[in-house]
Every structure is written in C-alpha cells, then in structure tokens.
Amino acid sequence: MNGRGRREAAGGSGQKKGRERLGGGRKGRDRGEMERNLIYVERNHIIRSTGIKISAANHPRKQNEVRCMVAMATCSYSVSKNSVDLAIDPLITCRLCLTEVSLQDTYELRDCKCLYCEKCVRQYLQVLITDGSVMNITCPDAQCKKQGRMEADEIEELVDVGLFERYRRLRFQREVDLDPNRTFCPEAGCDTVCHVCSTSASSSIENFKPTPVDCPSCGLQFCSFCKSKWHGPLTCDEVMFNGRQEEAGIPFSSAEDATIKRCPVCHVPIERNDGCAQMMCKRCKHVFCWYCLTSLDDDFLLRHYDKGPCKNKLGHSRASVIWHRTQVVGIFAGFGVLLLVASPFLLLAAPCILCCKCKVCKCCEEDEESLPT
Incomplete structure (x- = not known):
C-alpha cells in the first residue's frame, strides 16, 4: 500500500512537472514570439501594440508581461535618436x-x-x-x-x-510701362498714372503713334511717346535731335557726357553710372551703343568699336575684347564641328529610325485589323 501510494505520488509529481515544463515551453514560445514581434516593430519605427499575439488573453499575468514589453520598446524607440529622425523628421x-x-x-x-x-x-x-x-x-x-x-x-x-x-x-x-493705354506723368514729383487715348495706343512699340496726354494732377500736357512737352506738328525725332526739350520730362540726349538717355526703340529713360558702352534696355531688350545709340543686336563681335566715332570707347581693355571674340568664334566653330561630325551618324541612323517607325505603324495597323468589329 505504501509502495503503491509512493508510486502514485511519484507519478503525480512527474505529471505535474511535465505540465510545468510544457507550460514553461509554451511561455518561452509566446515570449519569443512577442520579442520577435517587438523587434520587427522597432525596425519599422512604428509601435503597434496590436501586432503582439497573445495566446491566452484572459491571463492577467501575460497581459502584464505584454504591457511591460511594449512600454520598454516604446522607451527604447523614443530614446533612439536615429530612429526618431528617420520616422518623424526625415x-x-x-x-x-x-x-x-x-x-x-x-x-x-x-x-x-x-x-x-x-x-x-x-x-x-x-x-x-x-x-x-x-x-x-x-x-x-x-x-x-x-x-x-x-x-x-x-x-x-x-x-x-x-x-x-x-x-x-x-x-x-512694370505693368504700367508695358501697358500701351497707361503711362506715368514725366513731371518731377508727380507719379500720376495717365490714360492714353485707346485710338493711338498699340500693343506693338513700332506701331505706336504719339498723342497728347493730359495729366489730371499737375495739368501737364506731354507726348505719349517721347514724354516731353507736347510738340504739336513736330515729330519726336526732330524734338530729340534738335534739343527742343523743355523742363518737363527727361531729355533724350545723344551727347557723350549725358548720364540719362532714352532707349532708341521704346524711349524709356536709362541712366548709366558706370560700366561699358554696350547697353541693353530692360524693357524691350534692345542692345545699343551708349554714345551714338546705334543698334548692336546683331554685332556679336562688337566690331562697332573698331572704327568710327566710337572707336576704342567700349570701356574694356583690348585683351578682354579679343578674349570675348575668341569665345564667340569658338562657340560657333564648336557647333559647326559637332554638326559635321554627327552628320554621317545621322545619315546612317536615319534608315533605321524610319524602318523602326514603319514597323511600329504596321504593328498598330495589324492590331486594329485584328480587333473584332
């Protein structure tokens, strides 16, 4: 009887230890699974408590363990500066x-x-x-x-x-300068915007016709084109080159010592403080010589300053002018050489390009024909 009881007791204790080992194995597997989930969560820089699997959610001990592990992962995530920079503030x-x-x-x-x-x-x-x-x-x-x-x-x-x-x-x-129906009063101290008669205004500067404009503030009557006092039957060119400018407006002067001149195309006032004699109007982008007002739009080599009254008046040294011309000639020569070298390859590649294009067109036509009607 005692031996049988001992065997039963031993068997019961063995079964109990087996169950404890089995439970411990399950706990180890659950904990390993939770740790793997937490590691995955930290690598993706997002804390997800729902990503942790709980096999027995009703056990308060396991719930407490999960909460502790999530709190530890959250703390380590917030402390890690690199992870925060990557996830929150890239x-x-x-x-x-x-x-x-x-x-x-x-x-x-x-x-x-x-x-x-x-x-x-x-x-x-x-x-x-x-x-x-x-x-x-x-x-x-x-x-x-x-x-x-x-x-x-x-x-x-x-x-x-x-x-x-x-x-x-x-x-x-800038909007007033570009608007042919509006202009500023040229009187000193008067910044009134005056309306130009729509019959004489034109969107093109070349087709612009001068007309008298009356300033409603100071009462000055001036020309809408050259901004001088209204000159009646005289043309703007006659007024500008004969020096018949009045006190109102900025004079259009062609003198070499003048500090303010007007653009030969759009007649906007331009002041030159320093620099070379090659000027470009910011309004119409016209390039001209400051001294004689000759157009330099097509003079890429600046040959204008090699002869005539403006000879050697560009404002740059001879070496800088030669270097500028060398650069311009080099650019044009480079384009020419590039075109000359690439032309044989273009001629050889043209049939291939045309054949590929024809093949694509034929494939498209075959696809269209194969479609059911």
Whole structure:
C-alpha cells in the first residue's frame, strides 16, 4: 500500500512537472514570439501594440508581461535618436544650397510642390526683388517641369514688409510701362498714372503713334511717346535731335557726357553710372551703343568699336575684347564641328529610325485589323 501510494505520488509529481515544463515551453514560445514581434516593430519605427499575439488573453499575468514589453520598446524607440529622425523628421536635400535640412525647416511651393529650405527661398526672393525682376517669379529650379509661379500672397509670407512694398511698387511700375493705354506723368514729383487715348495706343512699340496726354494732377500736357512737352506738328525725332526739350520730362540726349538717355526703340529713360558702352534696355531688350545709340543686336563681335566715332570707347581693355571674340568664334566653330561630325551618324541612323517607325505603324495597323468589329 505504501509502495503503491509512493508510486502514485511519484507519478503525480512527474505529471505535474511535465505540465510545468510544457507550460514553461509554451511561455518561452509566446515570449519569443512577442520579442520577435517587438523587434520587427522597432525596425519599422512604428509601435503597434496590436501586432503582439497573445495566446491566452484572459491571463492577467501575460497581459502584464505584454504591457511591460511594449512600454520598454516604446522607451527604447523614443530614446533612439536615429530612429526618431528617420520616422518623424526625415532629412531633405535642398536643391539650392545642396545641404540636408529637416522637414520642418523646408518650404513647399504652392504651385509646383517643390521643396527647398526656407532660408534659401527667402534669399532667392530678396535677390530678385532687389534686382527688380518682379514680373515673373518662378520656381528656382531650372529643371522643374511645371515651373511654378509664386504669387503675391505667397511672397508676402516669406519677405519682410519693406521688401514686399518694393515688390508691389516695382511690379505696378512694370505693368504700367508695358501697358500701351497707361503711362506715368514725366513731371518731377508727380507719379500720376495717365490714360492714353485707346485710338493711338498699340500693343506693338513700332506701331505706336504719339498723342497728347493730359495729366489730371499737375495739368501737364506731354507726348505719349517721347514724354516731353507736347510738340504739336513736330515729330519726336526732330524734338530729340534738335534739343527742343523743355523742363518737363527727361531729355533724350545723344551727347557723350549725358548720364540719362532714352532707349532708341521704346524711349524709356536709362541712366548709366558706370560700366561699358554696350547697353541693353530692360524693357524691350534692345542692345545699343551708349554714345551714338546705334543698334548692336546683331554685332556679336562688337566690331562697332573698331572704327568710327566710337572707336576704342567700349570701356574694356583690348585683351578682354579679343578674349570675348575668341569665345564667340569658338562657340560657333564648336557647333559647326559637332554638326559635321554627327552628320554621317545621322545619315546612317536615319534608315533605321524610319524602318523602326514603319514597323511600329504596321504593328498598330495589324492590331486594329485584328480587333473584332
């Protein structure tokens, strides 16, 4: 009896130990599975408590273990600086300064959605507004397919008050200069915008006809073309070259020592403080000589300053002029050599291109014929 009881007791204890080992094995498997899930979670930089599988959700001990492991994973995730940088605040490479900045320090353009660091965008706008290029401010990336435009409300958010006022003033002046139906009064101290008669206004500068314009503020009557006092039957050329300018308006002077002259095409006033004698009008992009007002649009080699009254008056040394001409000749010669070298290859490749194109067309026709009607 005692031996039998001992055997039963031993058997019961053995079964109990087996169950404990079995339970321990299950616990080990559950814990290993939970650790693997937590490692997977940390590598993906996202904490998901629902990703942990619990085989016996009703056991409070296992629930407490899971909560502790999730809390430990959350703490290690928040402490890891690299993981936080990758998941929350990634680094963006600015295409202007070519440096990596955090996402919170970038600015996204509204039109094209391009990202730049905010400091570079502010400096970009400051340079353009200071230089007077305010009519068409686009994305600074030349390879941007959309070439997004920056409107006034977007520019106002990025620049200070004084710079934005300059932007508005320059943009308004530019709009008036380009509008054939409006012009500024040339009287000193009078910035009134006067209306030009629509019958004489034209969208083309070459077809523009002079007409008298009356300023509603100061009462000055001036010519809409040369901005001098209305000269009646005299043409603008006669007034300009005979020196019959009055005090009103800026004189069109051809004298060499004059600091202010008018563009020979659009007659906008131009002031020359320093630099060479080759001038380009910012309004009509006309290139001319400052001294004699001769057109230099087609004079790529600047041969105008080799002879005549403007000889050696360009304002550059002889060596710089020769270097400029060498560069121009080199560019044209390079294009010629490139075309000469590439022409045989183009002739050889032309039949292949045509054959491939014909083959594609035939395939398209066969596909269309095979379609059920």
